[in-house]
Amino acid sequence: AQTVTQSQPEMSVQEAETVTLSCTYDTSESDYYLFWYKQPPSRQMILVIRQEAYKQQNATENRFSVNFQKAAKSFSLKISDSQLGDAAMYFCAYRSAIWNYGGATNKLIFGTGTLLAVQP
Amino acid sequence: NAGVTQTPKFQVLKTGQSMTLQCAQDMNHEYMSWYRQDPGMGLRLIHYSVGAGITDQGEVPNGYNVSRSTTEDFPLRLLSAAPSQTSVYFCASRESGISSYNSPLHFGNGTRLTVT
Numbered sequence: 001a002q003t004v005t006q007s008q009p010e011m012s013v014q015e016a017e018t019v020t021l022s023c024t025y026d027t028s029e030s031d032y033y034l035f036w037y038k039q040p041p042s043r044q045m046i047l048v049i050r051q052e053a054y055k056q057q058n059a060t061e062n063r064f065s066v067n068f069q070k071a072a073k074s075f076s077l078k079i080s081d082s083q084l085g086d087a088a089m090y091f092c093a094y095r096s097a098i099w100n101y102g103g104a105t106n107k108l109i110f111g112t113g114t115l116l117a118v119q120p
Numbered sequence: 121n122a123g124v125t126q127t128p129k130f131q132v133l134k135t136g137q138s139m140t141l142q143c144a145q146d147m148n149h150e151y152m153s154w155y156r157q158d159p160g161m162g163l164r165l166i167h168y169s170v171g172a173g174i175t176d177q178g179e180v181p182n183g184y185n186v187s188r189s190t191t192e193d194f195p196l197r198l199l200s201a202a203p204s205q206t207s208v209y210f211c212a213s214r215e216s217g218i219s220s221y222n223s224p225l226h227f228g229n230g231t232r233l234t235v236t
Contacts, residue, residue: 033222043229091162097222108225112160
């Protein structure tokens with residue numbers, strides 16, 4: 001079974017600085033998807049960025065980028081120019097790309113989260 | 121632009137009471153799911169559905185029932201609430217099928233349930 005590990009329960013960054021959140025996963029599959037979700041105090045779950053395992057290029061969304069190391073099974077999130085609004089819980093998640101029912105049954109597996117504080 | 125709507129936002133139950141958490145989506149998504157979020161454990165899948173009339177168990181299904189009579193609705197039922205079911209519950213949906221295999225989950229805003 002696949003697992004997702006986030007080894008940093010809490011992190012802190014100064015406003016305008018850069019921070020990297022770690023995520024590792026365990027799988028025997030070769031094709032899959034990886035996601036980072038943000039959960040601010042409002043409790044809403046917001047998709048930050050996604051990566052397809054067959055793509056070598058690291059995904060980027062504005063100030064958010066990933067460092068995807070497939071061989072090492074690592075998927076870290078880098079937040080540049082941190083802002084106060086980035087303070088949140090961040091979850092890493094994995095989903096298989098096995099084609100069952102068009103991928104419909106593939107479950108999203110979450111890590112335990114990293115709580116990011118942004119200091120002004 | 122409602123997306124995924126969960127009700128209620130908060131609920132307090134006594135041990136042994138039953139209730140239904142409601143979830144509705146207006147995006148015509150075939151896949152819907154329920155997660156619970158507990159401190160230090162991330163989100164864990166309770167039940168999911170790949171279309172009307174089709175449901176299956178996730179990682180932590182005990183104590184919960186689901187049904188899917190329409191594409192839009194996916195209620196979660198607690199038959200006899202226990203303190204161990206105190207948690208935040210999220211409903212989520214996504215597209216499924218050939219053209220949407222990498223689609224992300226869209227979440228509701230969650231229900232905070234306390235069982236005393």
